Amino acid sequence: MIRIExxxxxxxxxxxxxxxxGQGGGAIASFVGQVRDDGNLQSLxxxxxxxxxxxxxxxxxxxALSDWPLHAxxxxxxxxxxxxxxxxxxxxxGSDHRGAAIEACSFIMDKLKTVAPFWKKETRTDGxxxxxxxxxSDVDASEKWQK
Amino acid sequence: xxxxLDIVYFAWVRERLGTDQxxxxxGDGIETISDVLDMLVARSDVYADIFADIAKLRFALDQDxxxxxxxxxxxxxxxxxxxxxxx
Numbered sequence: 001m002i003r004i005e006x007x008x009x010x011x012x013x014x015x016x017x018x019x020x021x022g023q024g025g026g027a028i029a030s031f032v033g034q035v036r037d038d039g040n041l042q043s044l045x046x047x048x049x050x051x052x053x054x055x056x057x058x059x060x061x062x063x064a065l066s067d068w069p070l071h072a073x074x075x076x077x078x079x080x081x082x083x084x085x086x087x088x089x090x091x092x093x094g095s096d097h098r099g100a101a102i103e104a105c106s107f108i109m110d111k112l113k114t115v116a117p118f119w120k121k122e123t124r125t126d127g128x129x130x131x132x133x134x135x136x137s138d139v140d141a142s143e144k145w146q147k
Numbered sequence: 148x149x150x151x152l153d154i155v156y157f158a159w160v161r162e163r164l165g166t167d168q169x170x171x172x173x174g175d176g177i178e179t180i181s182d183v184l185d186m187l188v189a190r191s192d193v194y195a196d197i198f199a200d201i202a203k204l205r206f207a208l209d210q211d212x213x214x215x216x217x218x219x220x221x222x223x224x225x226x227x228x229x230x231x232x233x234x
Contacts, residue, residue, distance in 0.1 A: 033234055046233070049157055049226060052210035077233060089234050109234060117207070117226075118233025119158035131159045134230035 001072040002061045006053050008080040011090050016074055020094040023072035029101035031109050033089040035082050040125045046079040046088065049117035053077075060111045068104040070095050075108065077118065107145055114142035152183065152219065157228035160204070163197050173219065180206050181215035183225060205230055 001023050005011070013032060021028050035044050061073040074092040082088060091108045095101040120132040150173040161167045177186055184201065187194040198204070206213045208222040219225070 047158055048233070049155070049207075049210075049228065051224070052207055052226065055210050113234035114231065115212075116233050117157070117228065117231050119229065120232045121158070131229065132232040134232060138234075 002058065002065070003072070003074040003076075004054055004057045004061065005074075005076040006048065006050075006057070006079060008078060010078070010087055011076045013090060016076065016090060016092050020072045020074055020092040023094050025071045025094045025096045025101075027095045027098045027101040028092065029095075029098065029105040030090065030092040031105050032087060033109075035084050035086050035088060037084045041084055042123045042125045042127075043084070044082045044088070045121040045123070045129075046077075046082060047119045047121070048077075048079050052117045056116045057112065060108055060115065063111070064093070064104045064108050067107070068093075068095065068100040070100060070104055073104070073108065075112070077112070077116070079118070110138070110141045110145060113138045150177075152222070153224045154183070155224060155226045157226065159229055160197060160227055164193060178218055179215065180208070180213055180217050180219065180225065183219065184215065203229060 013030065017028055017030055057075050061075060064070060064073055070093055072094040074090065076090040078088055091105050093101045093104045121129055122132060123129045152171050152173055153168060154171060155168045156164055156166065177183060184198050188198050201215060205228055207226040208217060208219065209224055
């Protein structure tokens with residue numbers, strides 16, 4: 001069971017975790033990414049490529065489902081303007097055992113960061129705006145899953 | 148045969164070009180993503196500047212990742228954008 005959501009609306013972690021738990025198994029892993037306060041960040045603008053986003057996220061979820069014994073995968077990613085402390089992304093995985101749930105959750109986040117067509121633009125408190133650049137550590141984390 | 152392609156741009160590529168999409172006719176000999184880039188670069192310095200370092204760009208044909216050498220084939224949409232930074 002795969003659930004993909006991309007939009008401006010916020011998500012409720014408790015509700016989403018319960019939905020995955022309801023699909024069976026007793027091991028639920030989740031990751032929440034939020035806008036990090038690094039000192040003078042005002043907000044983030046999240047842009048995406050709508051025609052490709054759903055396809056890319058679904059492919060990542062399908063790979064996770066074929067590589068780990070999962071009952072359910074939920075991926076929610078927000079777009080638009082987000083302030084410091086707001087939720088950006090949620091991944092929830094459900095399995096019979098924690099190893100598979102935690103590993104698959106980590107895999108999905110690593111792939112999402114390097115494959116899913118989202119772009120972040122930072123606006124600082126002084127009004128300066130800048131597109132976030134790709135991080136080598138994210139690319140390394142994604143490539144370590146190649147088997 | 149009439150061959151044409153929609154090109155869509157995102158993030159700083161979109162901002163620097165000042166447009167998020169355009170429709171182009173593909174002439175004889177335009178077979179790969181790289182050929183399309185060369186065609187655009189020949190149009191103006193703005194394209195030449197943006198496409199100067201293609202290692203900093205990513206490409207998708209009909210919403211699947213491609214590389215400069217990928218053939219356009221029957222694809223309808225080429226996307227050009229910087230490395231993704233979601234999550």
